[in-house]
Amino acid sequence: MSEQQADYMNMPDERGHFGPYGGRFVSETLMAAIEELTEAYEIAIKDPEFLAEFDHDLQHYVGRPSPLYFAKSWTEKLGGAQIYLKREDLNHTGAHKINNTIGQALLAKRLGKKRIIAETGAGQHGVATATVAARFGMECIVYMGAEDIQRQALNVYRMKLLGAEVVPVTSGSATLKDALNEAMRDWVTNVDTTFYIIGTVAGPHPYPAMVRDFQAIIGREAREQILKQAGRLPDALVACVGGGSNAIGLFYPFLNDTDVKIYGVEAAGDGLETGHHAAPLCAGQPGVLHGNRTYLMEDPNGQIIETHSISAGLDYPGVGPEHAWLKDVGRVEYVAIDDKEALAGFHDLSRIEGILPALESSHALAYVTKLAPTMKKDQIIIVNLSGRGDKDIHTVAASEGIEF
């Protein structure tokens, strides 16, 4: 590192800005709650007692550290760089989402809030929220687009088993963005009693920074593990980007290691050229939605447009503001993988490594199948396996014309 090395880890500023992105764009009713949350989070994140409780839960309840697994067979098959999988799929509830819900639930407890709300797309964040709410004895309401309830029936039932109420959202496009709108409406109405656990690095400040800090355990572990297992830092990191929480969780601790190339993989849906996709960084423009300024999928009049991806967890028209900034400053390269390529990635990992990946994570895997062969055999890629694929079996089956 040269001495004038840029510091990529000092964002956001005190008002939650990542360069021109981020901030707090919410209705006045929520400002007091957001200020209260910001204060609680800033105290907690420096409080040894809070951090010890968080670490304890991550270890004993989530099952951390998650393994960093060398995918030998897949590496040999692709014939290029060595591929390591960060196994967030092995966490309790089957995805990285629980790292964040534990952190936020601990904050809710500190603030004395007993009613939890959340939005969910794939249902993974809803399940992770219902799980922590059950454990802390909190009431839990999960907003989910009616469309997503159809494609993620298994997770809907899981949430119900955990005691959560799942509320179908039929407004707008009936997907994740509308679930977020509805959760915001609930929050405005019940702001005194309610803690809103946002599932990704989006929303008004402090959410993007706070969720990143809770997810950064992924990258801290991976950094330590690769140094131990390979004796050096990786050459590349790859993660899928919906809102961007699993990606920033892996990337953040490596941001100042500028020899490490970083790739964020968005959902190209039917293909970027068709317009049916969910890739705001690759093919959108900056705007303001859900409390922050970031890249969005929008029409020329500033209306948010419907997105498409085979994976419900990536089917979102925005992206966390830190990713918007990392794109503009050029530290992270954002690419896109379409539905077909993602399905191929799903099948590859299942057959070659015996691991069924989530369709979200399959986008990252599919990019690795392109990237690894272009790299040397002594180079290293870490890819974030953000979740397991059980929830997606119906979707994958349907793509092959199979019905149960």
Add this chain to the structure above:
Amino acid sequence: MSRIEIKFKSLRETGRKALIPYVTAGDPVAAVTVPLMHDMVKAGADIIELGVPFSDPMADGPVIQKASERALVHGISLHDVFAMVKEFREKDNETPVVLMGYLNPIEVMGYASFAKQAGTAGVDGVLTVDLPPEEGSEFVAELAKYELDPIFLIAPTTTDARIKKLCSAASGFVYYVSVKGVTGAATLDAGAVADKMTAIRKHTDMPVGVGFGIKDAESAANVGAVADAVVVGSVLVNQADLNQDNPEAVSPAICTILTDIRQALDKLVK
């Protein structure tokens, strides 16, 4: 003096309260809006709040959400809204028009371009629900170039320190959101509104409007007793919903409700 200032000054002189109806532009169809604006003035509206449709109206309840959806089916954009205000101004150069909406359509147009077009069309004030003053200084500066008033919301949860900040950023009037919740949801608590009015008036001499939760003549009169202006939205917009297949019926239905509220407010004049 701006149209908003002139309006409040003359109302003050006669002791009357301002009646501010909200309707969404282009709901249920574009042709309804301008004649409706004129009809509402005849029915006693003092200021018109014109909603700019948005795909993700996070602060609105189902009634106004659906109004946005109906308008967006016809592709109503900010350009159409400006054209409506311009047409309204051909026959009415006195009634202030405040645009109410969300930031993103304005972001995409660009603050400077928005302010210029709004000013030229004859808009008087702009209320962006999701733009707090902390993020709004650049926007407010552009509005100022065309003498457009930035209207900010004050909520039941707003602290004293924030009331001060909001009042110093705003001009024209301030808008108190009387309930925690989305538009059209709850019924307001007149006692709590009166308490908050006292807190707000400590920080500003500007007129204070109250909205959210005003459903009929009675709730309007209760609010009118303590506020300078009464904003009525969802009950009116609901008429556009009920009559969406018969757009000619929308304006008479809305104006019947307005006339009722106007009479109730005028009874407050001593």
